[in-house]
Amino acid sequence: xxxxxxxxxxxxxxxxxxxxxxxxxxxxxxxxxxxxxxxxxxxxxxxxxxxxxxxxxxxxxxxxxxxxxxxxxxxxxxxxxxxxxxxxxxxxxxxxxxxxxxxxxxxxxxxxxxxxxxxxxxxxxxxxxxxxxxxxxxxxxxxxxxxxxxxxxxxxxxxxxxxxxxxxxxxxxxxxxxxxxxxxxxxxxxxxxxxxxxxxxxxxxxxxxxxxxxxxxxxxxxxxxxxxxxxxxxxxxxxxxxxxxxxxxxxxxxxxxxxxxxxxxxxxxxxxxxxxxxxxxxxxxxxxxxxxxxxxxxxxxxxxxxxxxxxxxxxxxxxxxxxxxxxxxxxxxxxxxxxxxxxxxxxxxxxxxxxxxxxxxxxxx
Amino acid sequence: xxxxxxxxxxxxxxxxxxxxxxxxxxxxxxxxxxxxxxxxxxxxxxxxxxxxxxxxxxxxxxxxxxxxxxxxxxxxxxxxxxxxxxxxxxxxxxxxxxxxxxxxxxxxxxxxxxxxxxxxxxxxxxxxxxxxxxxxxxxxxxxxxxxxxxxxxxxxxxxxxxxxxxxxxxxxxxxxxxxxxxxxxxxxxxxxxxxxxxxxxxxxxxxxxxxxxxxxxxxxxxxxxxxxxxxxxxxxxxxxxxxxxxxxxxxxxxxxxxxxxxxxxxxxxxxxxxxxxxxxxxxxxxxxxxxxxxxxxxxxxxxxxxxxxxxxxxxxxxxxxxxxxxxxxxxxxxxxxxxxxxxxxxxxxxxxxxxxxxxxxxxxxxxxxxxxxxxxxxxxxxxxxxxxxxxxxxxxxx
Numbered sequence: 179x180x181x182x183x184x185x186x187x188x189x190x191x192x193x194x195x196x197x198x199x200x201x202x203x204x205x206x207x208x209x210x211x212x213x214x215x216x217x218x219x220x221x222x223x224x225x226x227x228x229x230x231x232x233x234x235x236x237x238x239x240x241x242x243x244x245x246x247x248x249x250x251x252x253x254x255x256x257x258x259x260x261x262x263x264x265x266x267x268x269x270x271x272x273x274x275x276x277x278x279x280x281x282x283x284x285x286x287x288x289x290x291x292x293x294x295x296x297x298x299x300x301x302x303x304x305x306x307x308x309x310x311x312x313x314x315x316x317x318x319x320x321x322x323x324x325x326x327x328x329x330x331x332x333x334x335x336x337x338x339x340x341x342x343x344x345x346x347x348x349x350x351x352x353x354x355x356x357x358x359x360x361x362x363x364x365x366x367x368x369x370x371x372x373x374x375x376x377x378x379x380x381x382x383x384x385x386x387x388x389x390x391x392x393x394x395x396x397x398x399x400x401x402x403x404x405x406x407x408x409x410x411x412x413x414x415x416x417x418x419x420x421x422x423x424x425x426x427x428x429x430x431x432x433x434x435x436x437x438x439x440x441x442x443x444x445x446x447x448x449x450x451x452x453x454x455x456x457x458x459x460x461x462x463x464x465x466x467x468x469x470x471x472x473x474x475x476x477x478x479x480x481x482x483x484x485x486x487x488x489x490x491x492x493x494x495x496x497x498x499x500x501x502x503x504x505x506x507x508x509x510x511x512x513x514x515x516x517x518x519x520x521x522x523x524x525x526x527x528x529x530x531x532x533x534x535x536x537x538x539x540x541x542x543x
Numbered sequence: 544x545x546x547x548x549x550x551x552x553x554x555x556x557x558x559x560x561x562x563x564x565x566x567x568x569x570x571x572x573x574x575x576x577x578x579x580x581x582x583x584x585x586x587x588x589x590x591x592x593x594x595x596x597x598x599x600x601x602x603x604x605x606x607x608x609x610x611x612x613x614x615x616x617x618x619x620x621x622x623x624x625x626x627x628x629x630x631x632x633x634x635x636x637x638x639x640x641x642x643x644x645x646x647x648x649x650x651x652x653x654x655x656x657x658x659x660x661x662x663x664x665x666x667x668x669x670x671x672x673x674x675x676x677x678x679x680x681x682x683x684x685x686x687x688x689x690x691x692x693x694x695x696x697x698x699x700x701x702x703x704x705x706x707x708x709x710x711x712x713x714x715x716x717x718x719x720x721x722x723x724x725x726x727x728x729x730x731x732x733x734x735x736x737x738x739x740x741x742x743x744x745x746x747x748x749x750x751x752x753x754x755x756x757x758x759x760x761x762x763x764x765x766x767x768x769x770x771x772x773x774x775x776x777x778x779x780x781x782x783x784x785x786x787x788x789x790x791x792x793x794x795x796x797x798x799x800x801x802x803x804x805x806x807x808x809x810x811x812x813x814x815x816x817x818x819x820x821x822x823x824x825x826x827x828x829x830x831x832x833x834x835x836x837x838x839x840x841x842x843x844x845x846x847x848x849x850x851x852x853x854x855x856x857x858x859x860x861x862x863x864x865x866x867x868x869x870x871x872x873x874x875x876x877x878x879x880x881x882x883x884x885x886x887x888x889x890x891x892x893x894x895x896x897x898x899x900x901x902x903x904x905x906x907x908x909x910x911x912x913x914x915x916x917x918x919x920x921x922x923x924x925x926x927x928x929x930x931x932x933x934x935x936x937x938x939x940x941x
Contacts, residue, residue, distance in 0.1 A: 198660065238663065245663045246656040267606040394603040398545035399666040401602070524664070531661040 181209040183537060184312055186300045186471070187323035188212020190221055190241065191510035191526040193282065195321055197289055198243040198530035202538060205293035211300045211312065215292060217241075218282045220325065224345040225275050228365045228459075233273050234390065234426065237266040239523045240278070241285055243530070249273040249281060269389065303475055309504050319537050321529070322475075323509040326521075327468035330460045332357065335450075344459040350375045351455035355447075358459030359385045360423030364431055366459050371438050378453055379446045386424035392519045396420065397528075405518065406492045410484045413515070417487065420518045423461070462511070472512060490515040493532035505536040544651065545603045550667025551593045554655060557669060557676035558647035559586050563683050566639065570687070574758075577631040578639060579687045581624070585643055586680060588620050606652065613644045701726070701742055709747055712737050729769070732759050732779075739764055749775035750788070757807060761786060773820065774799040780807035783815060790820030794842060802827035802850075812836060823861075826852045839863050844870040844904075845884075848877045857881050866890035866898035868921065871911040871931070879903060880914040887921040897928055905931035912936045 183203060185192045188210055199208050214220070233239055237248030250266035253273065265271035273281075286292070304311045309318040329343045335357070342348040344362045350373040356366045359381040370377045395401035408416060425431065438444035450456060465486025466472040472488060475481065479499060482489040490508060491497050494516035499506040507513075509529040513520035517528045546554065559582065566578035597604070597612065604612075617640050624631050656662040659669055669676065696715040701724040708728030712718065715734060720742035729747020730739065736758040743765040744750045750766030753759045753776045765787040766773040773788035773796065781801065788798040798817035801810050802825075810831040816838075817823040823838035827850035835858045838845040845864040848854040848871050855878035861868045868884035871877035889900035897906060900922035905911040909931040918924040927933045 201660070243660060244656045246653045269605050269607075395545040398547070398664050399550070399668065400545040400547045402664075403547070528661070528664045531664070534660070 181207050181294075182317060183208050183319045183321075184310075184315070184317040185210045185321045185323060186212075186303065186312065187325055187510070188214055188217060188295065189219075189323065189325045189510070190217055190282070190523065191325070191521075191529075192321070192323040193217035193286070193291065194241040194523055194526035195323060195509055195530035195533060196291060196294065197241050197285060198527065198534050199537075200289050201243050202534060205290045208294045209296050209315070209317070210291070210294045211296050211298050213297065213299050215295055215297065217286060217291065218279055222279065223347070227345045227347050228362050229369050230275055230365060233275060233278055234361055235272070235523060236269060236390075237262075237271050237273070239273065240281055241523060241526075243527070245527075249277060252281070253277065301471055301474070303471065303506070305479060305499050305504075305506070310499075310506060318503065318540070319505040319533070321505075321507050321509055321533050322471070322512070323526070324469050324471055324512065326462035326511055327465075328463045329458075330463045331458050332460060335456060335458060338456060340454065340456045342455065342457055344457050348455075348457065349373070351453070352376065353453040354378070354455045354457060355380055355450055355453040356457045356459055357381070357450075358423060358461070359383055360459065360461060361425040362461065363423070363459035364425040366457050367444065368431075368434050370457070371434060371444060375455075376442075376453075377438070377444045378451060379444070380448070380450060381446070383422065386422055387427040388424050389426045390519070391424065391522055392420045396518050397524050402492070402517065406516075410489070414485050414487065417514055417518060421514065464511070466512060469512065472508075484515070487515045488512060492516055493536070494520075494529040495532075495536065500536070503540060505533065505540070507533045507536070509533075544606075544663060545666055546598070546601075547666035547668060548594065548598045549673070550665065550669075551598055552590060553669045553673030553676060554651055554667040555589050555593060555647065556586065556680045557655065557673065558650045559589070559643060560676055560679055560683075562639070562643040562646055563680060565642065567683060567687060569639075575630075576687075576691060577629060577636070579684070580629055581620075581631050581636055581639055582643070583684050583687075584620060584623060584629075585616075585640060586684075588616055588623070592616060592619070606648075609644070609648055609651075613640075616640075696736060696738070705745075708744075712739075718742060732756065735759075738762065743767070744769075746770070749773070751775070753777070753779045753781055755779060760784075765789075769793065769796060771795075772797045772800045773817070776801040776804065776810070778803050778807065780804060780810055782811045782813075784811070784813040786812075786815040788815065788817045788820075790823075791818055791840070793820050796820050797825050798823045798838070798841075800825050800827075801829050801831050804829050817841075822847050823864075825849060826854055828852060830854060832857070834858055836860075837862075841865065842890075844868070845887075846870065847872060848875050849873050851875060852877075854878075855880070859883070860885075862886055863888065866893065866895075867901050867904045868918075869903045869916075871903075871905045871909045872907055874908045875910075877905070877909065877911040878914075879911055879916055881916065883917040883919075884921060885917075885919045889922050897926075899923055901926050903933065904928070905933050907931060910934065 237250035238245040240249050250262040250271045253262035300312050309316050310320045335341045344366050350370045354370040354375045355378045356363050357380045466488045494507045494513045496506045511521040517525045519525045563582045566582040569578040698717045701720045703721045703723040705725045708726045710726050711731045713733050715736045717738045719740050725743045727745050730751045732753045735756045738760040741763045746768045749771050750769035750773045755778045757780045759781045761783045763785045767789040790798050798820045813834045815836045819840050821843035823841045823845045825847040829852045831854045833856040837860045839862040842865045844867040845861040846856050846869050850873045852875040857880045859882045861884045863886045865888050868887045884902040887900045890898040902918040902921035903925040905927040907929045912934050
């Protein structure tokens, strides 16, 4: 294989990184290992399962290498209206799922993603002299974007026949309990109510309302500089706070709940009751231990960890395995140690920019 | 966008760079320094607000916030401009600020993110580019300042004593009179950008003649015994301030005559004292502001805005004029506000009914707007003749 740069994973984080890499590299110089040619395949299923119509992200929630032009700009050209741009200026523009998926589709074609794609699952990455071995293929620079390790269903509900995860395709029973307090849970309350169900929300904590996954200043060096300076224990605590489930404030979330609340069709309870259906809007399994590739990487190279997180440098590279001649970096949810919102498109872009910087500064690339 | 402090400063300076370059070009075209001064001030105000206010107040700055922030910065900027008397015209200054603001919005939202990968996540920091932008701004301002200093006209000191004239000035210079410096026989200004300070001129056909040039400043000059006009300006832009013109005994001459200079922009006569002569201050086909002067004992009119002039006379004190105090004549448009016209005397010898001691007169298709003038002890406080109008208005601007 002639490529010097490999990306493991073929989801949106990988795809976003690929767009940045393409600014400096040709498709033949990048190998993307994954099991699905469509970078939005996994995300598409989940969005469809919760009937998501709008993105939580804003205009810059896209896969391009630079924030401009954002999706609002493209929308202005398509709709021939300045409204998306004005909404973007007010932080109120949220692209539709359809717009986002078309954007991915266009970009896939334009960036020649398929030319770099190797349809193969990589289960082991080993550091070797001057690079990394990916089950027989050697690369100097490797970005791991394995995606979420699986859906999280609380232990006590795993054998309950009424249970379905929110990210699995499902319909709604006449009585539904939704477990969780994040965006998926809030979406499911509205979905189930719209389907005529009686809804019970079960959650361990009060809901956090904020526009994006984490406070906005954690998307830039302004918030990250302090975060990176935290000692490990405090950083773990901060990460737990920052990554707690949340969903945006706004009337379009609250108003549809008011009448059902008054009618008793929507209520909050502390534990499960006798609902016919239990929807677990409890997100994904968290932590490197749930991902076989990462768990093996940590074990074989004795990498530093902090509870469920793999310890990374601020540029999301793996300390000890990255130096002037080679780079191993993480993208997506496993990169939260470097960037708390790593599981967003902005997070993927953050990692990609730094990964490219490392590659460009490597004289022997 | 969540700016770091460094990111704010670097983004601001980078955005200011094209505006500063445009201001330098504009300064060259206009032969005025206010565009560069204004941009330097914009940089200073912006950086101080960044350091002291915006960074602390705004951990995250949404795009819409640039509008109120710009309004505050514009307010502070204009307060300084007017507070410190920088001579920047209002609307061009606002337009330059607007261009700067627009440039910063376009660059922050589109230009800089395209130019630098990771612009947003780096909090607006530009790396080497930021340093280059800062150095470029400093160099441009330093270069402008150096050019300003180098281009300052040489100062020529006129020593105490009497110097035989007429003195003809044929180069850019500041003619600085030492106490008691007198030129006998008049001064002729024959070059652009000449400033004459604290010089007494005695005699001459005209005391000081300024003809066909720009940028003359007469500051603190004294003129006595001129045979024709005290200060005689033709087709030239001048600023005359704090002068004294003694025309007593000269029945036909004008104290200050500024004429036929419409194409040279606004001229100004401010803070002068004129005694005697036919007309104290007169303009013909001119745009001149006549402000805070004292004119007395004239034999024609004290102040006359005439012959298709557009001018204002404000806060002047006129005493003991023969015939007419303030005059707006011959298709002129005049604004007379806050003037005091006292004791105008009727010119019975002339037999002219328009000279029967009129405080304010509009004649021959002229329009005079009046506001809060104090007219006392004039046989006729105000009058309009030959298709002219006098109108009371509170609008004292043009």
